[in-house]
Amino acid sequence: MWTAQRRRLTEPLGGVTVFLAGFLLLSLVIGVVLTLVGVGTFGGFGRTSICVTQPHTQYGDGSGAIDHLGLAGRHGASISLSGTLQACTNHPGLSQRIMYTLTTIPGLLFWACVLLLLYRLIVSARRAGPFTVQVATAMRRLGWLIIVGSVAAAVVQAFDLDLLLNSMVTGLFNSTYADVIWAGLGALLPVPALTGAALLTMARIVRLGAEMDDEIKATV
Numbered sequence: 001m002w003t004a005q006r007r008r009l010t011e012p013l014g015g016v017t018v019f020l021a022g023f024l025l026l027s028l029v030i031g032v033v034l035t036l037v038g039v040g041t042f043g044g045f046g047r048t049s050i051c052v053t054q055p056h057t058q059y060g061d062g063s064g065a066i067d068h069l070g071l072a073g074r075h076g077a078s079i080s081l082s083g084t085l086q087a088c089t090n091h092p093g094l095s096q097r098i099m100y101t102l103t104t105i106p107g108l109l110f111w112a113c114v115l116l117l118l119y120r121l122i123v124s125a126r127r128a129g130p131f132t133v134q135v136a137t138a139m140r141r142l143g144w145l146i147i148v149g150s151v152a153a154a155v156v157q158a159f160d161l162d163l164l165l166n167s168m169v170t171g172l173f174n175s176t177y178a179d180v181i182w183a184g185l186g187a188l189l190p191v192p193a194l195t196g197a198a199l200l201t202m203a204r205i206v207r208l209g210a211e212m213d214d215e216i217k218a219t220v
Contacts, residue, residue: 009130010122013118014122017119020115021112021116021119024108024111024112024115028042043104044097045101049089049090049091049092050089050092050096050097050100050164052086052087052103052161053086054084055158055179056179057085070171071085071169071170072169073087073170074167074170077169079168079169087165087169095167096168099163099164102156102157103164106154106156107153110150114142114145114146121138121139131210132206133211137207139199139200139206140199140200142199143196143197143198143200143203144200146192146199147188147192147193147196151187154187155180157183158183162179162180
């Protein structure tokens with residue numbers, strides 16, 4: 001069992017982590033329940049239309065005219081233009097609902113994993129103390145998750161957004177999915193890269209300190 005001193009040492013991070021985890025879980029439960037009873041939506045599922053906006057692209061002069069662009073909505077879809085392109089469908093198919101879900105769920109899963117590893121880091125610090133191999137290992141895992149997970153979530157979301165747009169709109173010249181690469185880089189820089197690198201560095205420092213402490217204890 002951890003002592004009161006170790007519990008205080010991990011605050012306010014511990015309290016914020018538990019609060020955000022509870023809020024995320026409650027939001028997911030409410031979303032699923034409302035979807036099941038037919039008055040809400042969860043991801044792309046539920047009684048709702050689907051609308052998406054093409055990112056990082058500006059069209060024309062903002063007049064809303066699209067005829068000269070060669071763009072058209074596919075069957076069951078409509079498009080509108082106000083600087084950026086928006087496509088909507090009132091009766092999405094199963095594949096479109098799945099693609100829409102994959103534009104939102106990866107980000108939620110990423111943050112859920114971050115909160116889980118944060119909680120494990122806090123528990124390790126409370127049980128074994130802050131300068132231990134267990135804490136260093138937890139910090140290293142969290143650092144790699146932030147670096148790799150932020151890129152993976154952004155790439156999956158951008159790729160499925162492109163798939164969804166191309167299932168609604170014909171004539172898109174931005175259909176090569178090149179923006180997927182930029183989405184990954186944009187998600188990584190600068191905060192996740194700095195945070196992940198800081199955690200990896202601190203993990204090495206903590207591990208070295210723990211090993212030196214073990215050597216000192218062994219010589220006493």
